[in-house]
Amino acid sequence: MDHVVLTGDRPTGPLHLGHYFGTLANRVALQDSHTMYVLIADYQVITDRDLPGEIQRNITELLLDYLAIGLDPARVTIFQHSAVPELNQLLLPFLSLVSVAELQRNPTVKDEIAHSSQQAVSGLMFTYPVHQAADILFCKGTLVPVGKDQLPHVEVARLVARRFNERYGPVFPVPEAMMGVRPLLKGLDGGKMSKSRGNAVHLSATEDETAALIRKARTDAERLITYDEERRPEVANLLTLGGLCLGRSPESIAEEIGDGGAAALKRLVTEAVNEFLRPIRKRRREHTEADVRQVLREGNERARERAIVILDEVRAAMGF
Structure with a gap:
């Protein structure tokens, strides 16, 4: 089976060595043997904060990190969440397949709410796993590289795929989680390695x-x-x-x-x-901001072409 891999990052700051050994190195290895979509999840930045911060600068830096580690835009579709509206249209039918109680029980959402900087939990945070299900299924993703803390989100995507197929007919494959085998790197202060805590070596560091x-x-x-x-x-x-x-x-x-x-x-x-x-x-150093804009423009076009096809299949299956 030719797996379709969906992976990505939120553009909230520079990537570091923890990211590299945890997920990025694996992406570089997988791009030779799998169809791969790499999502820059800009809409998801506001799940746990009121403002997106320096969103355009962070997107540029994130893409420069991707190119620097060896991700090849000719083999990998790198795209921006907000540039593919058809992907986000999957959220409505997907939300109808998941109960409030199931969302409340999600352990990853509970943890993210506990560490959120927002005074009140937004609806976007609450439905975060269903957004991720749309991210995975918009390209009929079959393989999702994740850490242990993200496994509950993949379970939601599996649940959504099964329920959609049972209710409307076979449209989506049921995705599988791909667990990393690298040891977990802690921050240089002994705590969790984080973009915001100043305890990580960034890939862009001198x-x-x-x-x-x-x-x-x-x-x-x-x-x-x-x-x-x-x-x-x-x-x-x-x-x-x-x-x-x-x-x-x-x-x-x-x-x-x-x-x-x-x-x-x-x-x-x-x-x-x-x-x-x-x-x-x-x-x-070999890449310019013009390179980044071109890579993102081409990746967005490819991702949107794919999303349009899948959304049409979904509408047809549902009888719209």
């Missing part, structure tokens, strides 16, 4: 910015460097980051550093990260 961030990373007072996730999580996280960039196990790096202490660990990780990012930085 060598000096990278060095400064790693220099401030938390470690501990023990001089002998060992890999122990439970007892020494901050040291283990730096070893994991270095290992991912070098293609080595964190244990082997710890053994190499030995009693060199935190300074030697940070020096090795800084060199590893900067070496890893060097070709990504080079590719980023």
